[in-house]
Amino acid sequence: MALLEVDGLRVRFDVAAPGGGIERIWPVDNVALRLEPGEALGLVGESGSGKSMTALALMGLLPRGAVLEGGAVRLGGRELLALPERELRRLRGDRIAIVFQDPSGALNPYLPIGLQLAEVLEVHRGLARREALRRSARALGEVGIPDPEARLAAYPHELSGGMRQRVAIAMALLCEPKILIADEPTTALDATLQAQVLELFAEARRARGTALLLITHDLGVVARSCERVSVMYAGRLVETASVREVFARPLHPYTLGLLESAPRLAREGDARPELPSIPGMPPDLARLPEGCAFHPRCAFRGERCERERPRLSPLEEDSGGPPSARRAACHEKERLGAPARVEELA
């Protein structure tokens, strides 16, 4: 049994239409995810792809105005979406914790960080203040904060952005959650700090078997930190597979485009050819194209792509395989997946 199973997740938003009136959009549309114990899954997409909304939905933290239209979220076999808020709150921060891009949102500016960390342990673990503070200091030390006992008294504004993110991570890991969700945790950080934070996640996985759902727009972060990856476009999953498979031979033209269009640090040679780019821009969710939402930007599109929305499904050769087999929502995926065609495509 998977640790976390998400099926058919669908979130609706009612937004004001430009000409007046209300438009319905689905920032998350039929999203399914599986996370095994100790595994790291990357959820990749651009702004507006629905990756962050997916995380909020499965934590039961949807913003005002968002409606959960359907879906199932099972944590260790237990259905979360049906739980009363009280029960959910007990699970959040304990079994499943989240870290955001901006740690300020997770920290109360008026309280010393020590008290905020200790409170988590008091609430979830029933520890006394003194013991909770002792463990909080240890947790700060584990995320590389120097002189942790002294730092317990610091207020968030007295710390640098990188330090605040470490505190937020220490807080998320305090109760040794089974799952850590990290939503663009390093996007606001410099490269050397990003490497440090990714190392912290790797350490949590090694030491405690924490599973990681890493939400990012950066495929480089996924290549470094994840075993599997799911790619979202315009609210829908377009591809899910092992990281090695996706980087070796993506099945969806959007994934292929993202990989091809990024300049590489390790690429051989001195030539600097034009980068293969994806034409156009991500669509407006209120005006999604018919059929496949990516088709207007797609070099592989056929007539069917303009009419019929492709379902996320495995290649013919993999059909009947395990649920972890690579899948893509593309009518042309057999073409992209065929080994003989790869050189031709490149």
Place this chain on the structure above:
Amino acid sequence: MKPPLLEVRGLVKHYDAGKQADSRGRRIVRALDGVSFSLERGETLGLVGESGSGKSTLARTVVGLEPPTAGSVRLDGLELANLTRRGWLPHRRRLQMVFQDPYASLDPRQRVLSILAEPLAIHRTVARRERRTRALALLEAVGLSPRVAELRPHELSGGQRQRVALARALALEPEIVILDEPVSALDVSVQAQIVNLLADLQRRFQLAYVFVAHDLALVRHLCDRVAVLYLGRIVESAGRRELFGDPRHPYTRALLDAAPLLDPELEARRERRPLAGEPPSPLQPPEGCAFHPRCGERAAVPGERCRTERPELAPVGPGRLCACHLTRVSANQALPAPVIRR
């Protein structure tokens, strides 16, 4: 000898830190602390460094948006650093800047046509009745359709807005364009379009670029030479191939180690030694080499030199400079074996 197109010498920019004083009561943020570089026609110089390194301050000071505290900025041998705002005006058209965030750099109330015509009007380079034609030609040059001319910035996508910002920078036919993180606010799938456009415009108009960025792969793709900044100083500068193939400064090496490779196989084999600590505050730069508290290689330098003596930026090979006691030490002994990176 003909002077370089752009020559920056000993540029210093200090800010008053207001109420934040350091332990000795100084209240100065040393954003730039003696930066020198030059730029030739048609060339791209990359400026890399983390937040607080001074790279954006450098860009803003060079184009005259901030007056320098000291130092010299020469354009074709002509000193710009001590010019007043008015004195700058005739030179402004030769040196343009494009910012990271096109949402903030374009006037939301103006239509694209007047955004593009405004610099033409201010500098009177194009007769009034020809301004519209010229604006439409600029739109075409950056790959936008003429109907964009009638739109306002909020009606454009991020990529389109950055194209408009580029068109505006090109309106006065500059020789140098300073690009401050020009693609980092854009959607990933749109970045490559703008990167290609930058390369295309450079070829067509013989532009020289100063490209400020934190994405090393992008810098490797676009730049001919690269300068690495740490705490307001250049710690290493070299040609693109030398810098990426054989980085000499421990900080450059750390930046390259931290950069993602977009390849799970390479990542799995990669040695992990993340740089410890964070960049220090420019309010309290460390004594000696500013990088020494984070440096993993200072044990190789005899004595306390890294802690007490600031290494000067000095030649370490043809066309390359490095500010590190280690490279000075090894220049006198044997050169260290190049680090095999990939």
